[in-house]
Amino acid sequence: MSLKPLLQLENISKSYKLGSTKTQVLDKVNASFYPGCFSVIAGSSGSGKSTLLNLLGCLDKPDKGEYWLENKKINYANKKEMSNTRMRNFGFIFQSFNLIPVLTAKENVELPMYLQQFSKEGIRNRSEEILKIVGLGDKLKNKPSELSGGEQQRVAIARAIVSKPKLVFADEPTANLDRKNAEKIVALMKNLNKEHDVSFIFASHDDTVINAANELYGIENGCLKS
Ligand SMILES: Nc1ncnc2c1ncn2[C@@H]1O[C@H](COP(=O)(O)OP(=O)(O)O)[C@@H](O)[C@H]1O
Numbered sequence: 474m475s476l477k478p479l480l481q482l483e484n485i486s487k488s489y490k491l492g493s494t495k496t497q498v499l500d501k502v503n504a505s506f507y508p509g510c511f512s513v514i515a516g517s518s519g520s521g522k523s524t525l526l527n528l529l530g531c532l533d534k535p536d537k538g539e540y541w542l543e544n545k546k547i548n549y550a551n552k553k554e555m556s557n558t559r560m561r562n563f564g565f566i567f568q569s570f571n572l573i574p575v576l577t578a579k580e581n582v583e584l585p586m587y588l589q590q591f592s593k594e595g596i597r598n599r600s601e602e603i604l605k606i607v608g609l610g611d612k613l614k615n616k617p618s619e620l621s622g623g624e625q626q627r628v629a630i631a632r633a634i635v636s637k638p639k640l641v642f643a644d645e646p647t648a649n650l651d652r653k654n655a656e657k658i659v660a661l662m663k664n665l666n667k668e669h670d671v672s673f674i675f676a677s678h679d680d681t682v683i684n685a686a687n688e689l690y691g692i693e694n695g696c697l698k699s
């Protein structure tokens with residue numbers, strides 16, 4: 474693994490206020506993630522895993538602290554810059570797949586490339602190539618409702634990696650899958666990590682994911698521990 478961190482968090486704190494109640498979810502978290510990582514953030518429900526992943530993915534901003542992507546400090550004051558940072562560098566996989574129901578598998582995978590203005594031919598070739606890699610070469614035209622849960626998550630994985638992001642965030646990616654499909658999905662992501670240089674950071678309390686980690690972290694009382 475390279476010695477230069479891909480992501481670095483310095484004293485990141487995050488709280489939520491509901492009425493007069495303040496919940497301190499993250500308390501001065503420091504962490505570094507490196508290119509090629511297969512890192513899992515584990516912890517019980519409500520411990521702050523999604524909060525941390527959303528901050529890492531620039532989907533949310535902290536109350537305090539600093540965040541570097543490679544050598545560039547994230548500028549939270551500039552929303553446009555944050556969304557460009559997200560689009561150019563990150564892929565996301567969610568527990569509920571979040572596919573667009575009216576689009577086919579292939580069209581769902583092509584969407585991020587349209588947003589990034591790839592050429593038409595590039596888009597067609599790349600989406601088919603990626604869907605083959607995730608084992609769905611024969612389901613290009615199926616809509617999400619015509620796919621099993623495991624297959625839908627494969628489409629979501631394909632969509633997350635299609636524009637070659639520096640890093641993919643996966644929040645509880647196996648939570649809606651049975652054991653057998655969870656194992657297959659984790660094996661697929663492990664293979665993408667090893668063979669296709671995709672870096673992953675997971676939030677999960679599933680042993681299938683936790684046991685596959687190369688770097689395992691736990692969140693407890695707002696602190697991240699390795
Ligand atoms: N948008 C929000 N507003 C208020 N409280 C929130 C919000 N998001 C999360 N929380 C609270 O922050 C804590 C951590 O939540 P979360 O990061 O979703 O945990 P996990 O993903 O580990 O289950 C929980 O107590 C949750 O209720």
Ligand SMILES: [Mg+2]
Pocket residue numbers: 522523524644645676
């Ligand atoms: Mg969560």
